[in-house]
Amino acid sequence: MKSQARLTSFLVLFLLLLGSGVMVLPFLWMLLTSFKPFPELFALRFFPQEPTLENYRVVLRETGFLRWFGNSILVASLTTLSVLFFDSLAGYTLARLRFTGKNLIFILILSTLMVPTEMLVIPWYVMSAEKGWINTYWGLLFPGLITAFGVFLMRQFFATLPQDLFDAGRMDGLSEFGVFWRIGLPLVRPALAALGIFTFLGNWNAFLWPLIVVQTPEMRTLPVGIALFSGEAGTAWNLIMAASSLAVLPVLLVFFFFQRQIIEGVVLTGVKG
Amino acid sequence: MRLTLAQREALWAFVFLAVPLAFFLYFRILPAFQALWLSLYEWHADPAQRRFVGLEHYVRLLEDPLLRRALWNTLLYTLLGVPGQIVLGLIIALLLQRTPLGRDLFRAIYFAPYVTPAVAVAWVWSWMLSPHFGLVNELLALLGIPPQPFLQSPSQALPTVTWVVVWQNLGFQVVLFLAGLESIPRQYYEAARIDGAEGWKLFRHITWPLLNPVLVFSVVIGTIGYLQLFTQVVNLNFTDQGGPLNSTLTLALYIYQLAFLRFQLGYAAAVTVLLFALILLITLVQLRLLTRRVEV
Numbered sequence: 001m002k003s004q005a006r007l008t009s010f011l012v013l014f015l016l017l018l019g020s021g022v023m024v025l026p027f028l029w030m031l032l033t034s035f036k037p038f039p040e041l042f043a044l045r046f047f048p049q050e051p052t053l054e055n056y057r058v059v060l061r062e063t064g065f066l067r068w069f070g071n072s073i074l075v076a077s078l079t080t081l082s083v084l085f086f087d088s089l090a091g092y093t094l095a096r097l098r099f100t101g102k103n104l105i106f107i108l109i110l111s112t113l114m115v116p117t118e119m120l121v122i123p124w125y126v127m128s129a130e131k132g133w134i135n136t137y138w139g140l141l142f143p144g145l146i147t148a149f150g151v152f153l154m155r156q157f158f159a160t161l162p163q164d165l166f167d168a169g170r171m172d173g174l175s176e177f178g179v180f181w182r183i184g185l186p187l188v189r190p191a192l193a194a195l196g197i198f199t200f201l202g203n204w205n206a207f208l209w210p211l212i213v214v215q216t217p218e219m220r221t222l223p224v225g226i227a228l229f230s231g232e233a234g235t236a237w238n239l240i241m242a243a244s245s246l247a248v249l250p251v252l253l254v255f256f257f258f259q260r261q262i263i264e265g266v267v268l269t270g271v272k273g
Numbered sequence: 274m275r276l277t278l279a280q281r282e283a284l285w286a287f288v289f290l291a292v293p294l295a296f297f298l299y300f301r302i303l304p305a306f307q308a309l310w311l312s313l314y315e316w317h318a319d320p321a322q323r324r325f326v327g328l329e330h331y332v333r334l335l336e337d338p339l340l341r342r343a344l345w346n347t348l349l350y351t352l353l354g355v356p357g358q359i360v361l362g363l364i365i366a367l368l369l370q371r372t373p374l375g376r377d378l379f380r381a382i383y384f385a386p387y388v389t390p391a392v393a394v395a396w397v398w399s400w401m402l403s404p405h406f407g408l409v410n411e412l413l414a415l416l417g418i419p420p421q422p423f424l425q426s427p428s429q430a431l432p433t434v435t436w437v438v439v440w441q442n443l444g445f446q447v448v449l450f451l452a453g454l455e456s457i458p459r460q461y462y463e464a465a466r467i468d469g470a471e472g473w474k475l476f477r478h479i480t481w482p483l484l485n486p487v488l489v490f491s492v493v494i495g496t497i498g499y500l501q502l503f504t505q506v507v508n509l510n511f512t513d514q515g516g517p518l519n520s521t522l523t524l525a526l527y528i529y530q531l532a533f534l535r536f537q538l539g540y541a542a543a544v545t546v547l548l549f550a551l552i553l554l555i556t557l558v559q560l561r562l563l564t565r566r567v568e569v
Contacts, residue, residue, distance in 0.1 A: 208503055
């Protein structure tokens with residue numbers, strides 16, 4: 001009996017290690033390739049024979065990589081701040097304030113979740129062309145500034161709080177906004193963290209709309225920059241992998257620092273949402 | 274004029290909701306109707322030359338062989354990818370639940386691809402799967418398997434793209450299933466064991482039915498994702514997007530090509546209406562079929 005349990009443990013570990021190999025290998029190969037000089041790409045050796053930083057120099061110096069990185073940081077940060085503020089304000093209002101038309105407004109907002117982005121990008125493009133938003137930061141930003149999913153998520157969290165807390169705040173003379181800001185928000189911090197992480201990641205990785213709205217190299221976000229740069233690089237896989245590494249490593253680094261919070265955030269939004 | 278407390282509260286509610294409501298009306302609801310309206314017009318940059326064509330684009334949908342191909346491919350991606358990531362995700366979650374050590378580390382490793390940019394991931398896999406100097410073919414050679422064309426073969430390209438998407442989504446599934454498994458009370462298993470149930474029976478009668486909410490969520494979210502597949506398809510085969518021979522073309526990519534490479538915005542809008550209808554229909558059917566009450 002005991003030896004059978006030990007065998008099971010061993011088998012479980014073996015399978016998990018095998019699977020981990022499949023998950024890690026592409027990242028490892030990306031890094032190894034990024035240190036290889038061009039001829040070594042076709043030399044069929046696993047490790048670089050003469051490792052070089054030249055690929056990184058080319059990507060950082062001869063492309064707009066740093067600019068693309070900065071654009072992505074800017075767009076993702078501003079979007080996230082806006083989403084956190086407006087989604088929680090709307091969620092709070094729909095959960096805690098009493099007024100006529102509340103359910104109608106909630107259903108109206110929720111119904112927008114059914115519309116796929118593909119259906120919206122064409123009208124957004126027409127709108128942007130008419131208003132001169134093509135190839136501007138506002139053009140990159142506007143579609144994501146408020147999200148229906150976030151409003152829904154925050155409403156669910158605000159709805160679980162006891163009413164006494166809010167009444168007490170009003171007794172103490174807080175304004176309606178003060179009640180939301182000083183009493184409501186601090187109590188839903190875990191939900192805010194999860195929503196913030198997902199909004200940031202979603203915008204950091206977004207591809208379809210930036211590809212449409214960006215027209216010049218200096219306005220590219222990181223995913224668009226990587227895609228178009230790699231498309232031009234042809235078989236220079238060492239350069240493509242250096243660019244990919246520069247895009248992937250910061251995300252992986254942040255992820256491994258905050259992995260517990262991030263994964264708990266997934267569970268939180270998945271279960272509530 | 275003095276407001277009653279209730280009136281004051283309602284007033285504040287509308288102040289707080291003003292910006293979000295304007296946003297949703299102007300950037301979500303209005304454009305959705307504009308897409309419907311656009312689909313009835315032959316598009317032209319000059320408003321004077323836009324021509325009303327009625328349902329012509331919808332008739333064209335029925336006869337367009339490329340659209341049929343994109344639709345078929347999209348359904349195939351969904352049918353391969355959703356069950357694929359759910360089965361693999363559940364297996365890994367069950368293994369993680371039983372591992373004697375390293376649970377959090379393994380969980381983080383499996384989850385990592387989910388947070389990395391899909392564009393970069395697609396290029397890394399494109400290099401790994403390169404027919405001549407790709408690592409995957411080198412590894413296959415070690416096992417005595419001849420090199421495969423993968424993304425360059427019309428028959429292998431679609432399953433290969435699906436694999437890359439499954440690889441990236443897997444961690445999300447694992448984390449969801451793991452949370453679902455942990456929420457099942459231990460007493461249920463103990464009680465069943467006293468009644469003589471073991472192994473497969475425990476899984477079949479306790480684990481599986483109690484995972485139903487997670488499963489429904491995974492199927493619906495996964496399906497919506499696969500029906501909108503775009504980024505990986507574009508980047509895995511960048512020089513021949515949707516190829517070879519349209520074997521990887523999806524509805525989303527076809528919409529993009531129609532609207533922004535050929536500037537047939539009216540027809541592209543009609544295809545988006547089709548995509549919208551498809552997503553709505555499939556989601557409703559799934560919710561109907563999959564959701565069931567669990568009585569314990």
